[in-house]
Amino acid sequence: MSIGESVKRVDAYEKVTGRAKYTDDLCPRNALIAKVLHSTIANGWVKKLEIDEALKVKGVVKIVTCFDVPNYPFPTAGHPWSTDPKHQDVADRLLLNQRVRYYGDDIAAVIAEDEVAATKALSLIEVTYEELPPILDPKEVLASDTQPLHTAYPNNILAHTNYEVGNYKEAAKDTDLIWFEDEYATQIVQHCHIEPPVSFAYEENHRITVVSSTQIPHIMRRVISQALGIPFGKIRVIKPYIGGGFGNKQDVLYEPLNAFLCTQVGGKCVKLEISREETFHCTRTRHSISFKVKSGVRKDGRIVCRSMEAISNQGAYASHGHAIVANAVTGFRHIYQAEKAVKADAYTVFTNLPAGGAMRGYGIPQLAFASEAQMDDIAYKLNLDPIEIRKQNMMKLGYKDPFLGITCHSSGLEECIEKGRHYIDWDNKLKAYQNQTGPIRRGVGMAIFSYKTGVYPISLETASCRMILNQDGSIQIQLGATEIGQGADTVFSQMAADTIGLTLDRINIVSQQDTDITPFDTGAYASRQTYVSGMAVKETATLFKEKVIAYASYFLKLPSSNLDIKHNAIVHRTTNEVLIGMDALALEAFYSLDYCQHITAEKTIQCKNNTLSFGACFVEIEVDMPLAKIKVLDIINVHDSGVLINPQLAAAQVHGGMSMGLGYGLSEQLLFDAKGKPLNPNLLDYKLPTSMDTPDLMTDFVETVDPSGPYGNKSLGEPPAIPVAPALRNALLHATGVAVNDIPLNPHILFEKFRAHGLI
Amino acid sequence: MSIGESVKRVDAYEKVTGRAKYTDDLCPRNALIAKVLHSTIANGWVKKLEIDEALKVKGVVKIVTCFDVPNYPFPTAGHPWSTDPKHQDVADRLLLNQRVRYYGDDIAAVIAEDEVAATKALSLIEVTYEELPPILDPKEVLASDTQPLHTAYPNNILAHTNYEVGNYKEAAKDTDLIWFEDEYATQIVQHCHIEPPVSFAYEENHRITVVSSTQIPHIMRRVISQALGIPFGKIRVIKPYIGGGFGNKQDVLYEPLNAFLCTQVGGKCVKLEISREETFHCTRTRHSISFKVKSGVRKDGRIVCRSMEAISNQGAYASHGHAIVANAVTGFRHIYQAEKAVKADAYTVFTNLPAGGAMRGYGIPQLAFASEAQMDDIAYKLNLDPIEIRKQNMMKLGYKDPFLGITCHSSGLEECIEKGRHYIDWDNKLKAYQNQTGPIRRGVGMAIFSYKTGVYPISLETASCRMILNQDGSIQIQLGATEIGQGADTVFSQMAADTIGLTLDRINIVSQQDTDITPFDTGAYASRQTYVSGMAVKETATLFKEKVIAYASYFLKLPSSNLDIKHNAIVHRTTNEVLIGMDALALEAFYSLDYCQHITAEKTIQCKNNTLSFGACFVEIEVDMPLAKIKVLDIINVHDSGVLINPQLAAAQVHGGMSMGLGYGLSEQLLFDAKGKPLNPNLLDYKLPTSMDTPDLMTDFVETVDPSGPYGNKSLGEPPAIPVAPALRNALLHATGVAVNDIPLNPHILFEKFRAHGLI
Structure with a gap:
């Protein structure tokens, strides 16, 4: 049994030796570099952007401003999509915004041949604002009329909900009660993951590939598609190892802009790396x-x-x-x-x-x-x-x-x-x-x-998994669920090993997600993966085992009901006698001139x-x-x-x-x-x-x-x-x-x- | 219908614009560079290799010689494996050979930080040979005793076979016959593919990944495993776009050596690119x-x-x-x-x-x-x-x-x-x-x-294919069959489109093979792919269509037998009335709170x-x-x-x-x-x-x-x-x-x- 054992992380060696590949490690040598110009007022309008001087900087390829982006408002939250518009996230931003709503809002982007040129050009862009007084205190919003940040929310209240269990008014009449009434407040903090948000995007066969440090590759695909107004299938998101997320990378941050910038330079590869300083206030915070x-x-x-x-x-x-x-x-x-x-x-x-x-x-x-x-x-x-x-x-x-x-x-x-x-x-x-x-x-x-x-039951819970037999009886497992440093790859491997009857060294997990090929999963959030995606691992492993046993039954001429897999071998279910090793059986399955099967299994689960x-x-x-x-x-x-x-x-x-x-x-x-x-x-x-x-x-x-x-x-x-x-x-x-x-x-x-x- | 139409190649844009990624384009910036030392005699033994001077060259990391390689003889032919030893290819070479058998045989390899250092070091290695007279003419071998090149073949004849249909001797007795007896001979030529053999290898989680310009990624995995004496599952082969093969890349050429060299520098990435000159005589020729x-x-x-x-x-x-x-x-x-x-x-x-x-x-x-x-x-x-x-x-x-x-x-x-x-x-x-x-x-x-x-029936013929539905009703198809410039990706896409009932723009083919995740296929050779792998496309597309229709049947509350897919929509089989678009149905399948299915299909075919x-x-x-x-x-x-x-x-x-x-x-x-x-x-x-x-x-x-x-x-x-x-x-x-x-x-x-x- 592997479950319950403190086995070594499957990615320990790679990460300790510094050999694990993160997004930036994979970026092509010749990628263009993009940098974002952020608003220096918290509330107001960009009236004018003068970019002529910035364009003169050697190495600058293109400057895109808030006056150039398509008018597709999009949401950024890493929630599953819903076909019911009432359950869709609020689509309240554009790729770059003329209407700036906080100090740091994105108003333009420079694409250059290198970081020095991009940074220099940023400093040369002149912005003319029309400034409004900033609203910083929610209590002020609730207490008085404030000018709306979003036209859809005229009083700046995104939502107000309430509930009551039992009859509070009745209960409160009890005169024996001692009453406690207090106010508590929590501050704004930031996630401070080690790896700041980084992505690069390029076109391939008229589709856009975005490689990104994200917790939610499949959701990111959808959001980029919304933001650019092109179908889901024209977007491909790849997620390598990531240096932490803690929820910040459960938002789709700068990837839609990165994808758009790539389309503005003929599909060339563009990298957009967010600095630590930008990460603090231009990504997300804890409320x-x-x-x-x-x-x-x-x-x-x-x-x-x-x-x-x-x-x-x-x-x-x-x-x-x-x-x-x-x-x-x-x-x-x-x-x-x-x-x-x-x-x-x-x-x-x-x-x-x-x-x-x-x-x-x-x-x-x-x-x-x-x-x-x-x-x-x-x-x-x-x-x-x-x-x-x-x-x-x-x-x-x-x-x-x-x-x-x-x-x-x-x-x-x-x-x-x-x-x-x-x-x-x-x-x-x-x-x-x-x-x-x-x-x-x-x-x-x-x-x-x-x-x-x-x-x-607030949102959809679903996951899929795929398992692939190798010729030596080892397997690959693939999930849309993501390793974000928490050890997901390791525990999924343990689950697969135990459920099938293999030792852990026979399990190879494909750590990288690629929305073109990886089974669908909504991603790493809500502490859901071992529970929800784990169900997909269990059901897929069970199906995979059935398929292996079915082939063993054909090969050994024994009924499936007599067979089991234990410790990397097909055994007799009752006597535990080893009948054939998984390795030998796998070779037969691949190369039989009589009946050849490349055994794989895939399963969708929906968790209710x-x-x-x-x-x-x-x-x-x-x-x-x-x-x-x-x-x-x-x-x-x-x-x-x-x-x-x-x-x-x-x-x-x-x-x-x-x-x-x-x-x-x-x-x-x-x-x-x-x-x-x-x-x-x-x-x-x-x-x-x-x-x-x-x-x-x-x-x-x-x-x-x-x-x-x-x-x-x-x-x-x-x-x-x-x-x-x-x-x-x-x-x-x-x-x-x-x-x-x-x-x-x-x-x-x-x-x-x-x-x-x-x-x- | 797409089949029979001269649609544009699916990779045309990438290839014409020079944007398509070939092996060398993907090689990490910091890869070490390996170069091979070749024998300068055609027949004999390496007695001694002096490498001290070569090791002194700045940037040289390691030199591996024919005295250092493991004793696992391996074959190089791109044939499917056989579990019957009699049908396995001849395993007659080591990674580097002390017994040299042609001018150009591989006797040592230098690993350096750059190409200049590697080349310089090669020139400083001193080799002492014991030379034997070369045997160049097969007729000489058949006519007289020659010293064996391989101990398993004492008279240098790898094989002699014959057949007879009818009774030749009887037939030849016919006195009316006019006899023609002539000799014909063909020369040695080389394939001259545009892209010479190139690969790079690195270790990841105690497994070796080899990215290579090959026609046969899945076979290469097996051969590297044989040559290094490690299980199949510990090898991963990735095949990007390739610049031609014509059969030369149906042999596993320098990838086993590349993989071994990588293990000799602690798993660091090592690139081994074969020059045009080496390609001519150190790879394969037409007999x-x-x-x-x-x-x-x-x-x-x-x-x-x-x-x-x-x-x-x-x-x-x-x-x-x-x-x-x-x-x-x-x-x-x-x-x-x-x-x-x-x-x-x-x-x-x-x-x-x-x-x-x-x-x-x-x-x-x-x-x-x-x-x-x-x-x-x-x-x-x-x-x-x-x-x-x-x-x-x-x-x-x-x-x-x-x-x-x-x-x-x-x-x-x-x-x-x-x-x-x-x-x-x-x-x-x-x-x-x-x-x-x-x-x-x-x-x-x-x-x-x-x-x-x-x-x-000489060898195994088998292929698998996988299809994956996207949220916009487009699909990905994945095959182990390889695009080697011949247009395989395009014709497979056409087959899938027609069989399912989609237009070609809804088909995305995953061109790159990766033995960890790509369905098994023996590869591009024997003009087999549209015929054998095409059967896998057809059967997988048929299964995929069944699964989509089954979901449509659930969603539309109509029996499957009433439904068909035509032009990207579910239609009534008899009236052709459009009932729901593939895009809308796919969204339902992904995001239904009631019954969620991530539709994929995979099928193995065996062609007899x-x-x-x-x-x-x-x-x-x-x-x-x-x-x-x-x-x-x-x-x-x-x-x-x-x-x-x-x-x-x-x-x-x-x-x-x-x-x-x-x-x-x-x-x-x-x-x-x-x-x-x-x-x-x-x-x-x-x-x-x-x-x-x-x-x-x-x-x-x-x-x-x-x-x-x-x-x-x-x-x-x-x-x-x-x-x-x-x-x-x-x-x-x-x-x-x-x-x-x-x-x-x-x-x-x-x-x-x-x-x-x-x-x-």
């Missing part, structure tokens, strides 16, 4: 969401009714639209079950800031900060153990969402909490750290979460199910009061993501997520001045934690067997990033008695809070 | 075959019995082995049916010359020269019309080969002859040019041929049939007697290759073959000195005809409908090269009365002949 949370609680901690108002700052373009804050308020009703009623309102509001998009957790890191913070505020005030109040209210096995039908098929949440509690020595430290004084104080904090697996994974984070911190600085002494994430296909890779995922959570909780924030200009769009001023800032990251798992997962597994990719920030915030409350309701918990904010509380 | 042909003929021209002895000069290594001369003597019994008996002996003999391999026609150009020359010799002596004697004896519809069972399912041979006769004004000129004198004389000549289609195609060449020449020079005034090839999928591409194939035939007949010859050293291995001294040497090439077709061909089609790729040389030779006989039995008919040879006949 800043502000929450009002109100809970009516009995004094024993039981929540009776609860409400939330969430306002999401969308920035200038819709991207994933309302989906992210909608996911946040859905998560609000999931993790804790109010006894009587829960309701929520969610707003997504356009502002003149960079567009928010998908980022690891899809609204749930924001939700968890607000919801988990208030749980500790309640516990603190009612003098309850934060663990006990959670256990009393949290989701139980069998829970079924009243709107979506999503069901809790398995839950190890209680065990996760117990493991964390034990590891951090919770009970002792909770007491020991009470009522501290002095400049250095310690605290423990924790937070929990639940997370869906894939996007059903979902399940919930869980976890908890426990931290111990030390607070330097005069410096207003938090030091993390110890941290552990404990996850229930069902059966682990590869425990070591699972732990690695958790490590990465925890690191993101630490940055989110303590230091990261993309800042803007009053005109919407980004203040720190670079890795020096944007405080991404380095290895020096990061404590040892401890991980543990509770392995449930989820009955809906193809191998008992469920989501893991995004969850680790969710509970860290609220656990830190709750530890700070424990250490100091100060409830900080905004992140990041950096010295700047802490200093103000401590001063306000008279602590310094 | 020189000498024939003795004896015919017993009645005075009306009817052949009663006939025998042939064919001796093939194999050169130093087996390559395709005995298969080529065996094919020649098989062709001997095919084209003309002796009334009573036919027999043949065929020898393949090792000598110290470059190895002969496959080249357009696979033994039949040589056979046709001998056989068609003698037909004219007989006609000349019996004063018969060369056309009439052929008609009397040639293969008729329904002929079935007594050994192979190959059957003449269709024949337009007689019509081909009539078309040629009419075009060249045969009857008038045959009379007009008799009994000429003076320095300038004219003549007409003709020759005919038959040619098999694929290799069944063969058929014969035919043709004739007619020429009119002018002979300048004092200059001993032939000028071609007019030439036409008329072919029966069944239904033409694309008449214009078919004509282009014929043009190319005729050009090769003209060079073969008039000027090309690779020459060697007495020690086996090539004298003219370059395009200056080897007289390949240029466009200036080439008259207008006329083509015509007789379209039979072959019942065994998937679309009524049969072989065309190789045949055009066959009949030109004998037609020229026969025209020379007609013009001058001189029977020249050796080619090329260059001034050097003609001068001697004319002098011997007292004509100059």
Whole structure:
């Protein structure tokens, strides 16, 4: 068995030796270089672009401006297409925009023979703007009339939705209730994947090929087709290894522009690489969401009714639209079950800031900060153990969402909490750290979460897989599902090996996706791949095995029902006697003069199910009061993501997520001045934690067997990033008695809070 | 309908604009460069290689010699593998050889950072040989004891086979017979494809990828695996566009060495490009075959019995082995049916010359020269019309080969002859040019041929195809069959379009083969692809159509039996009413929330049939007697290759073959000195005809409908090269009365002949 083993990553050798090929490694030597001119105002119009001087720069081939692009508005969100227009993403941008909506909007592009010429030409383009006052605060939009950013949204509200479970008004009449009403806010952060967005495009046989660092090659094909107004089939997208995405590359960013630029130079290869600085504010960010949370609680901690108002700052373009804050308020009703009623309102509001998009957790890191913070505020005030109040209210096995039908098929949440509690020595430290004084104080904090697996029933969930037998009995597997650093190639290989009866060394996975030849899959997002695409692997492997056994049955003259595949050989199903090796059988299948078959298998699955994974984070911190600085002494994430296909890779995922959570909780924030200009769009001023800032990251798992997962597994990719920030915030409350309701918990904010509380 | 239309090549735009990517275009910038050191003796042993000075050259990374390579003998012929050892190709060479067998044998390789360093290092390697006398003449081998080149063949005869149909001895007793006994000989020529052999190899995830200009990617995978002693599945071969092959790239040439060199530098990318000069004598050549042909003929021209002895000069290594001369003597019994008996002996003999391999026609150009020359010799002596004697004896519809069972399912041979006769004004000129004198004389000549289609039943014939639906209703098709310039991609696309019911613009063919992902096919050789691989296209398209109709049936709620696909739409089978476009249906299939299917189809076919195609060449020449020079005034090839999928591409194939035939007949010859050293291995001294040497090439077709061909089609790729040389030779006989039995008919040879006949 390979599943459950911590086998080495199938791409480990390539990546460690630096030999793995990423997009830029594959770009032809003679590619032209494109660079984008960005708007230097946050709101207004480009009235004129003077390019004559720029065109004189030696090596400049062409300059394309916002006055030259086709009028095909297109969306950028990496969602499956829908044949129902009401479920299609908002198509609100052109390749280059005369109407600029944020500082950094794309207004022109230079194509040159090299980067120096392109950069020089950019600096020589003169832009005349008509400037409008920038709108930066969603609350201002909700409170007053603002000039619309998009004509289709006259009051700058992209969407407002609400729900109510039970009868909130009735429930709130209970006079025994103690009420908690608080506001929480999260900041704008950026994904900071190692490899910035990069692509190159060229024409071949009157079709456009785009090689890109993306999580979603098949979706990208569709979006480029929309943006250029040409059929899907005329676009080919190739995805090599990628240096991280975290959701930013679940948007289709600059590839449509890249494809268009290629058509403007007769189909020659054009490369468009986005710099780190551009990536910060010209791609996507995690939405800043502000929450009002109100809970009516009995004094024993039981929540009776609860409400939330969430306002999401969308920035200038819709991207994933309302989906992210909608996911946040859905998560609000999931993790804790109010006894009587829960309701929520969610707003997504356009502002003149960079567009928010998908980022690891899809609204749930924001939700968890607000919801988990208030749980500790309640516990603190009612003098309850934060663990006990959670256990009393949290989701139980069998829970079924009243709107979506999503069901809790398995839950190890209680065990996760117990493991964390034990590891951090919770009970002792909770007491020991009470009522501290002095400049250095310690605290423990924790937070929990639940997370869906894939996007059903909100969107389509489908995947296909193909397997190809080689002459030595080894196989190739091909999926549209993408390796984005998370180890997908490795776990898919393990799944295939086990299901067929081969050892892992007989599995070759084709890592690169190519929409011309790769089976369709919507891609890497929503922690869906091991669950949804894993089903395709399982069903394809089962079909493949049947086909191999059918050939063995012909060759061995034995009924299929007597045959099985084990350890790279056809064996007798009951006696396990080895009848013929897969290698010898494969040679026969390829070269038989009598009956020749090139055995392959392919299968589409459609997943009409979902399940919930869980976890908890426990931290111990030390607070330097005069410096207003938090030091993390110890941290552990404990996850229930069902059966682990590869425990070591699972732990690695958790490590990465925890690191993101630490940055989110303590230091990261993309800042803007009053005109919407980004203040720190670079890795020096944007405080991404380095290895020096990061404590040892401890991980543990509770392995449930989820009955809906193809191998008992469920989501893991995004969850680790969710509970860290609220656990830190709750530890700070424990250490100091100060409830900080905004992140990041950096010295700047802490200093103000401590001063306000008279602590310094 | 697209079949039968001269649609534009699908790769025309790419190739005309120079944008199509060939192997070298894809090679990574930082690839190391390898160069091969070749033996400068034709027979003997390498005793010592001194590489110290060479290693000192700046940029040299590694030098590998014949003392360093693994001891896995491997074959190079592009034949399908056989699980029966008796049908496997001769494995008679190592990657580098201490035992050198021809001038140019591979004895060492330098790997360097650039070509200059590699070349410099080559020149500094000192080799000490133990030299043996070279064996160059096969007749010498047959007549006396020679020292063996390969220990497995002590008398240097690779194979001797014979057959007899009827009772030759009995038949020869007929006293009415007039006997003709002549010797004919053909020269060594080289393919002279535009793109010399080139490949690059790199390791990826402990597997070796080789990108190569080859006709046979899937076979190459197997041969590299044999040569390196590692499993098939650890090798991946990618074939981009290639600049011609003509059979030379049906051998696996330097790719195994390239793959091995890559393993010697830790898996780094290594490029190995063979120069034009090396290509001439270090790759493959067309065998020189000498024939003795004896015919017993009645005075009306009817052949009663006939025998042939064919001796093939194999050169130093087996390559395709005995298969080529065996094919020649098989062709001997095919084209003309002796009334009573036919027999043949065929020898393949090792000598110290470059190895002969496959080249357009696979033994039949040589056979046709001998056989068609003698037909004219007989006609000349019996004063018969060369056309009439052929008609009397040639293969008729329904002929079935007594050994192979190959059957003449269709024949337009007689019509081909009539078309040629009419075009060249045969009857008038045959009379007009008799009994000429003076320095300038004219003549007409003709020759005919038959040619098999694929290799069944001698070898396995199998092919697979895959089709993939796109969201806009267009499709991709993928085959292991290779585009090598002949237009395969275009005709496969036409077949798919017609069979499914799509217009050609909806078909995208994946031109590049990649053994990891491309359906298996043995490759481009034996004029097999439209016939064998075409069957796979047809069956896959039929299956694909069934799957699309099944989905349409679900979606439209109509039985499949009511539905058809016509002109990119699902139509009612009887009324032809358009029910839904393929584009709309495809969108549904991809994105249905109810029933989602990513429609693809894949099918293996095994071809257990063969058929014969035919043709004739007619020429009119002018002979300048004092200059001993032939000028071609007019030439036409008329072919029966069944239904033409694309008449214009078919004509282009014929043009190319005729050009090769003209060079073969008039000027090309690779020459060697007495020690086996090539004298003219370059395009200056080897007289390949240029466009200036080439008259207008006329083509015509007789379209039979072959019942065994998937679309009524049969072989065309190789045949055009066959009949030109004998037609020229026969025209020379007609013009001058001189029977020249050796080619090329260059001034050097003609001068001697004319002098011997007292004509100059």
